[in-house]
Amino acid sequence: MDFLRPATWEEALAAKAEHPTAVPIAGGTDVMVEINFDHRRPDVLLDLNRVVDLYEWEVGEETVRLGAAVPYTRVIEALGRELPGLALAARTVGSPQIRNRGSVGGNLGAASPAGDSHPPLLAAGAEVEAVSVRGTRLIPVEEFYTGVKRNALAPDELIRAVHIAKADGPQQFSKVGTRNAMVIAVCAFGLALHPATRTVRTGIGSAAPTPVRAGTAEEFLTAALEEEGLWDSGRTVPPSVARQFADLVAACASPIDDVRGSAAYRRHALRVMARRTLGWTWDEYLGNERSARCA
Amino acid sequence: MRVTFTVNGRRQEADDVWEGESLLYVLRERMGLPGSKNACEQGECGSCTVRLDGVPVCACLVAAGQVQDREVVTVEGLADFAKERDTGAAGPGTDPGAAQRWQPRPAGPATELSPVQQAFVDAGAVQCGFCTPGLLVAADELLERNAQPTDADIREALSGNLCRCTGYEKILDAVRLAAARTGTEA
Ligand SMILES: Cc1cc2nc3c(=O)[nH]c(=O)nc-3n(C[C@H](O)[C@H](O)[C@H](O)COP(=O)(O)OP(=O)(O)OC[C@H]3O[C@@H](n4cnc5c(N)ncnc54)[C@H](O)[C@@H]3O)c2cc1C
Numbered sequence: 320m321d322f323l324r325p326a327t328w329e330e331a332l333a334a335k336a337e338h339p340t341a342v343p344i345a346g347g348t349d350v351m352v353e354i355n356f357d358h359r360r361p362d363v364l365l366d367l368n369r370v371v372d373l374y375e376w377e378v379g380e381e382t383v384r385l386g387a388a389v390p391y392t393r394v395i396e397a398l399g400r401e402l403p404g405l406a407l408a409a410r411t412v413g414s415p416q417i418r419n420r421g422s423v424g425g426n427l428g429a430a431s432p433a434g435d436s437h438p439p440l441l442a443a444g445a446e447v448e449a450v451s452v453r454g455t456r457l458i459p460v461e462e463f464y465t466g467v468k469r470n471a472l473a474p475d476e477l478i479r480a481v482h483i484a485k486a487d488g489p490q491q492f493s494k495v496g497t498r499n500a501m502v503i504a505v506c507a508f509g510l511a512l513h514p515a516t517r518t519v520r521t522g523i524g525s526a527a528p529t530p531v532r533a534g535t536a537e538e539f540l541t542a543a544l545e546e547e548g549l550w551d552s553g554r555t556v557p558p559s560v561a562r563q564f565a566d567l568v569a570a571c572a573s574p575i576d577d578v579r580g581s582a583a584y585r586r587h588a589l590r591v592m593a594r595r596t597l598g599w600t601w602d603e604y605l606g607n608e609r610s611a612r613c614a
Numbered sequence: 615m616r617v618t619f620t621v622n623g624r625r626q627e628a629d630d631v632w633e634g635e636s637l638l639y640v641l642r643e644r645m646g647l648p649g650s651k652n653a654c655e656q657g658e659c660g661s662c663t664v665r666l667d668g669v670p671v672c673a674c675l676v677a678a679g680q681v682q683d684r685e686v687v688t689v690e691g692l693a694d695f696a697k698e699r700d701t702g703a704a705g706p707g708t709d710p711g712a713a714q715r716w717q718p719r720p721a722g723p724a725t726e727l728s729p730v731q732q733a734f735v736d737a738g739a740v741q742c743g744f745c746t747p748g749l750l751v752a753a754d755e756l757l758e759r760n761a762q763p764t765d766a767d768i769r770e771a772l773s774g775n776l777c778r779c780t781g782y783e784k785i786l787d788a789v790r791l792a793a794a795r796t797g798t799e800a
């Protein structure tokens with residue numbers, strides 16, 4: 320095995336071009352488990368810990384450009400206002416030790432359907448900045464997941480950053496598991512209200528081969544909020560609307576039975592999470608509107 | 615490959631390290647520092663917790679090559695580390711030879727303990743002791759960050775460390791005790 324330690328981003332890209340089979344390692348919280356258990360024996364490990372650019376983020380007008388290797392702990396501490404959904408999800412990842420090392424770039428690299436970053440990225444709207452010596456492309460996150468633990472990266476590409484839309488309204492994340500700490504999601508759900516465009520977006524985790532948006536549920540709710548004039552009226556979402564939204568979310572999933580839960584349970588849990596997160600975000604939206612009007 | 619890094623304040627070299635090896639393996643098997651425990655090798659138990667450039671991490675999930683030129687503190691160095699932090703003076707670090715010969719009940723003078731270690735002893739927070747090194751490192755870091763943690767803070771900071779013996783109550787007591795003692799000193 321070779322261990323490559325590029326000191327700069329340019330060196331990392333050159334190394335990946337020269338060794339397309341090299342396995343990048345950032346926090347190592349996925350890669351090292353696989354190596355320790357002999358599930359994976361890469362011929363080359365490409366350490367990204369020295370590439371300081373990957374540990375930085377920039378808050379722009381519309382988006383946050385989050386370096387691929389920024390640990391979850393930093394997301395929680397520093398980006399809760401701009402990226403509330405992602406910060407909520409980050410809080411549920413593993414344990415402090417895991418959050419101190421694990422990163423959104425690593426979550427995307429692993430592309431597990433159970434990865435907790437995915438629902439909030441889908442709900443907020445995000446693009447993955449994939450770079451190689453050939454150039455840079457921005458991949459919409461919904462196109463990034465191509466199969467169970469597969470992603471759209473070419474063999475010579477690395478993730479430089481994720482461009483995530485800054486929240487323009489309330490966001491929520493909800494995850495079902497057997498306990499509070501250290502738990503892989505049985506299923507998870509992210510919801511973002513976008514008052515600026517009067518739309519809603521969602522992300523479903525662990526209930527399909529890849530993380531997915533609940534497209535028909537989003538369309539239904541966006542239309543219903545508009546038709547009932549709810550963005551302006553200051554009224555709560557009618558229970559019938561919430562119920563149908565929840566049913567549509569569950570219908571958008573294609574869960575399986577596995578050791579963590581049955582398909583039927585997952586659908587049920589998604590319905591519950593969809594309804595709850597809608598209630599929470601809408602309450603927050605109404606609260607914001609009210610205080611904005613009083614101010 | 616060769617890996618050179620600082621362990622408990624002193625520069626160390628490990629030779630013939632396999633590229634897929636973990637920091638935990640290097641510490642235990644190549645440096646003779648078995649304080650950091652190996653239970654799950656998958657980040658679940660926290661018994662291998664060490665500080666990497668000050669940050670608590672699972673040593674089983676750090677590739678050895680990733681620690682080149684970086685600083686690691688293990689439970690063996692915790693007493694010296696805490697002392698240097700309290701006095702604000704850079705000390706000589708921890709002698710690895712002495713650390714390798716560490717005994718729970720030394721024949722000679724008692725080993726000096728950090729405040730967190732002493733609190734674990736006094737509160738009866740140690741049963742089989744397997745989880746203790748990882749908990750000590752995690753608890754010490756919590757108190758460094760937050761001298762007067764709430765119970766929720768303590769639970770959160772130790773949520774990555776499993777203990778099969780104590781039921782955690784005495785561990786919580788120990789951290790509260792360590793916090794109370796530093797509180798009265800200040
Ligand atoms: C005990 C434990 C608990 C966990 N709990 C959770 C949890 O609750 N939720 C959750 O979502 N995950 C969890 N995980 C999984 C893991 O922590 C996350 O997937 C984390 O985001 C991985 O980040 P990392 O930086 O450690 O990735 P690494 O292990 O370094 O890499 C992961 C994958 O991404 C690739 N990669 C890394 N960086 C890049 C890059 N810049 N460009 C291209 N490819 C790259 C690697 O080659 C590898 O395939 C847990 C893991 C452990 C050990």
Ligand code: FES
Nearest residue numbers: 655657659660674
């Ligand atoms: S041995 Fe590292 S966390 Fe269990």
Ligand code: FES
Nearest residue numbers: 742745777778779
């Ligand atoms: S004292 Fe035995 S595992 Fe904690």
